Amino acid sequence: MTNIAIKINNCSIRSNKVNSNHSSINISENLPKWAFGFMATLTVVILFGIFIFLLISGLGTFREIGLGEFFLGTDWNPTAFNAPSWGILSLVAGTVMISLLAISIAIPFGLSIAIYLSEIASPKTREILKPLVEMIASIPSVVLGFLGLLFVAPLIAGIFHLTNGLNALTASILVAIAALPTIASICEDALSNVNQRFREASLALGATKWTTIKRIVIPAASSGLIAACMLGLGRVIGETMIVLMVAGNNRAFPHSFLDAVNPMTANVAIEIKEVVVGSLHWQSLFMIGFVLFMMTFVINFIADLLIYKKSL
Amino acid sequence: MNKLNLIVLIFLISCVMAYIFFGNNANDINNPQNTQNESLAMKGSDTEVQLVSNLAEAFTVKNSNADISVTGGGSGVGIAALINGEIDLANSSRAMKQDEISQSANRGLDVQEFILAIDGLTVITHSENPINQLSIDQLGKIYKGEIKNWKEVGGNDTPIVLYGRQSTSGTYNFFRDSVVNSDYSSEMKTMEGNQAIVEAVKQDTNGIGYVGVGYAKNDKGEPRQDIKIILLHGVGEPPVSPLDELAVKDGRYPIARPIFQYIPRLPLKNSILERYLQFEASNEGQIIIENAGFYSLNDEYRNKNQQLFNKIK
Numbered sequence: 001m002t003n004i005a006i007k008i009n010n011c012s013i014r015s016n017k018v019n020s021n022h023s024s025i026n027i028s029e030n031l032p033k034w035a036f037g038f039m040a041t042l043t044v045v046i047l048f049g050i051f052i053f054l055l056i057s058g059l060g061t062f063r064e065i066g067l068g069e070f071f072l073g074t075d076w077n078p079t080a081f082n083a084p085s086w087g088i089l090s091l092v093a094g095t096v097m098i099s100l101l102a103i104s105i106a107i108p109f110g111l112s113i114a115i116y117l118s119e120i121a122s123p124k125t126r127e128i129l130k131p132l133v134e135m136i137a138s139i140p141s142v143v144l145g146f147l148g149l150l151f152v153a154p155l156i157a158g159i160f161h162l163t164n165g166l167n168a169l170t171a172s173i174l175v176a177i178a179a180l181p182t183i184a185s186i187c188e189d190a191l192s193n194v195n196q197r198f199r200e201a202s203l204a205l206g207a208t209k210w211t212t213i214k215r216i217v218i219p220a221a222s223s224g225l226i227a228a229c230m231l232g233l234g235r236v237i238g239e240t241m242i243v244l245m246v247a248g249n250n251r252a253f254p255h256s257f258l259d260a261v262n263p264m265t266a267n268v269a270i271e272i273k274e275v276v277v278g279s280l281h282w283q284s285l286f287m288i289g290f291v292l293f294m295m296t297f298v299i300n301f302i303a304d305l306l307i308y309k310k311s312l
Numbered sequence: 313m314n315k316l317n318l319i320v321l322i323f324l325i326s327c328v329m330a331y332i333f334f335g336n337n338a339n340d341i342n343n344p345q346n347t348q349n350e351s352l353a354m355k356g357s358d359t360e361v362q363l364v365s366n367l368a369e370a371f372t373v374k375n376s377n378a379d380i381s382v383t384g385g386g387s388g389v390g391i392a393a394l395i396n397g398e399i400d401l402a403n404s405s406r407a408m409k410q411d412e413i414s415q416s417a418n419r420g421l422d423v424q425e426f427i428l429a430i431d432g433l434t435v436i437t438h439s440e441n442p443i444n445q446l447s448i449d450q451l452g453k454i455y456k457g458e459i460k461n462w463k464e465v466g467g468n469d470t471p472i473v474l475y476g477r478q479s480t481s482g483t484y485n486f487f488r489d490s491v492v493n494s495d496y497s498s499e500m501k502t503m504e505g506n507q508a509i510v511e512a513v514k515q516d517t518n519g520i521g522y523v524g525v526g527y528a529k530n531d532k533g534e535p536r537q538d539i540k541i542i543l544l545h546g547v548g549e550p551p552v553s554p555l556d557e558l559a560v561k562d563g564r565y566p567i568a569r570p571i572f573q574y575i576p577r578l579p580l581k582n583s584i585l586e587r588y589l590q591f592e593a594s595n596e597g598q599i600i601i602e603n604a605g606f607y608s609l610n611d612e613y614r615n616k617n618q619q620l621f622n623k624i625k
Contacts (some may be wrong), residue, residue, distance in 0.1 A: 045325050079388075080481045081488055081495045163473055163518045166501055212422065244504070249478070251498035260501055270502070274388030274480040276395050276415060 001057040006217060017174070051293070058287030070287070071103040074253045076267065078281045087133060095292070098243060101172035102236045107229055107281060110183030114228075117184075118191035119213050130188065137181040147244030150175040153246055160258055164247075166248035169257045174242045183232040187204030190224025191217055230303035234296050240265040244304055264292050296297070350425055350584050356390020356403035356481050358505040359524035360428065360571055363604040364403055370600055371591050378584055384505065385545040395419060396575055402574045402584060405431065405482035405487075405524070416576070426573040426589055428605040432554030433487065434528040435542040436510065438517045443467045445543040445551040448491060450567050454520065455487070457497025461485055462518065475499040475509050475521035486569055487522050489503040515536050517602025524571075525554045526605030533605055542559070561610045572612055593617050 061070065065086045073087015113133055117126050152173055153165030194217050202212040218225065246258020249270070267286050275282040354364060361384035368380040382403075392403035394520045395416045408423065416423045434453060437443060446454075446465060453459040454472055463469045474497055477484040483506075488496060503509045509521040510528075520542075530536050535555055543551035552559045560568040573592075579585035593598050598608035609617070 048323060048325075075498065077495060077498075079485075081492070149511075163470075164501075164512065164516045166512070249502045250500055251496075253498075260499075262502075270478045270480060273385050274392050276392050 054290040061287045094263040102175040105176035113184040114187030140240040145242045148246040157169040171247040179232040186228035190221040194220045352399040353399045357387040357405040358384040359405045360403040386480030388480040427613040431562035432525040434554040476500045529605040
């Protein structure tokens with residue numbers, strides 16, 4: 001605590017100094033300051049704006065639907081033949097299942113690629129390989145979805161003796177591929193940024209290369225590695241096109257990774273097109289968007305907390 | 313300015329921005345459409361999108377200054393866009409629902425119905441499925457999830473995998489209201505369009521799906537060989553194929569249906585919209601409809617369209 005207090009004191013002393021200087025400096029110095037300040041503020045305004053827009057648009061949902069029915073109901077069928085039902089739990093389950101499986105596929109692969117590129121590969125190999133890995137990011141997700149329909153789904157169907165491969169597992173594999181470059185590339189940056197002296201010191205003490213990586217490099221880069229995984233998770237949760245194409249999108253609550261799922265993103269993408277602006281269905285889709293936003297927001301928030309803790 | 317003030321300020325600016333978004337939305341809805349120019353925007357049914365594109369193309373050849381855009385998405389998408397005032401014509405493979413008609417009336421629209429063609433909604437399975445025919449009752453139970461195994465309708469002892477459309481689809485609604493008469497089984501996989509159902513059923517030995525009859529035929533208008541078209545029958549009636557034109561037109565095929573186009577209000581005489589609808593109803597238009605695999609109108613529907621044209625002054 002005392003550390004923090006001292007830091008804050010330092011900051012305030014510094015900013016006082018800057019302010020006193022600025023009063024005497026001409027416009028050409030002030031203008032960029034204001035322009036950049038405006039841009040930075042705009043980002044925050046946009047974030048708050050989206051938050052409020054989603055909340056206001058979505059809150060009307062609860063005038064007609066109970067909180068319990070919305071958050072705990074397992075059947076989402078607003079355009080039902082009989083009585084409409086508004087439970088988002090199976091949608092949330094779809095999103096959570098795909099995200100967790102995809103991220104647990106993508107992290108080991110991404111981290112291995114990063115360790116190889118940063119610690120093992122020769123500089124020449126790295127120069128060729130890293131841009132190639134990053135190029136996966138340039139594959140449009142609709143193309144990944146299409147390749148999934150043509151190749152991955154039949155493959156999964158064959159392995160598990162199903163007649164079709166439109167399920168959570170297929171979607172997770174494809175979404176993991178989409179998230180791979182984000183994770184690999186940022187992990188590699190984090191590992192490369194570890195001071196070379198750490199490695200030299202470790203090797204000088206007689207540690208092997210693998211021990212150095214395990215005990216020195218990875219712990220030293222851990223905040224960056226966590227940030228990379230969290231960014232990857234954000235990409236995975238928000239992915240829409242792939243899950244729309246290969247997840248099967250049925251209404252039933254998923255019980256295994258071989259069940260078809262209907263994630264929140266896909267559901268909103270399908271249904272937002274048919275709703276009349278301002279109707280209950282429209283409002284409820286915005287509420288789903290709000291819940292999705294809060295999920296990614298909380299993940300990023302936790303990531304920031306972890307990174308902050310490590311950097312102290 | 314201290315921190316708290318800054319946060320309050322940012323919050324207020326955000327509120328204003330959010331409000332501006334809302335204001336714009338409300339204005340867009342109330343803006344009346346300009347239907348006087350030579351452009352037509354159409355949107356809606358995925359079942360109709362290929363057919364309507366063919367018609368629009370032929371119409372544009374004769375009217376070179378016409379600028380027509382046709383997009384799919386589903387009948388519900390088209391009707392929502394019509395009510396929201398975004399398009400000139402909505403393609404719909406189902407009739408408009410009562411609450412949609414009253415919603416559009418509330419927004420000052422006087423929606424008119426035009427009948428485009430007749431479709432024999434086609435039930436398809438994998439080409440190796442031994443089943444050749446189903447009753448409407450069996451079909452309903454299959455999609456309700458009450459019949460879960462092909463054995464129960466005389467086929468192999470394998471589970472049935474249901475393929476259907478998304479809730480935006482008019483075919484989804486038509487099939488549910490005229491065959492299932494209840495909610496679909498929650499196990500039904502929802503696909504992006506007719507073509508996606510054909511592709512899925514082609515590969516899935518246990519699959520069953522429903523598509524517009526035009527999608528069960530190839531480019532030359534012949535029935536596709538890589539899927540099986542199931543014959544359907546009502547209670548105590550002989551099974552009928554959706555490929556039997558006469559049976560579809562006189563209603564002996566149990567799930568024959570008219571497919572529609574909706575316009576927000578009566579068009580002006582000689583406006584592009586009126587000329588386009590006249591073209592669709594003409595013999596030339598009806599030939600294009602037959603070539604796309606759908607069926608031309610019977611006398612009852614022709615008369616209904618004529619009544620619409622008579623109202624245009």
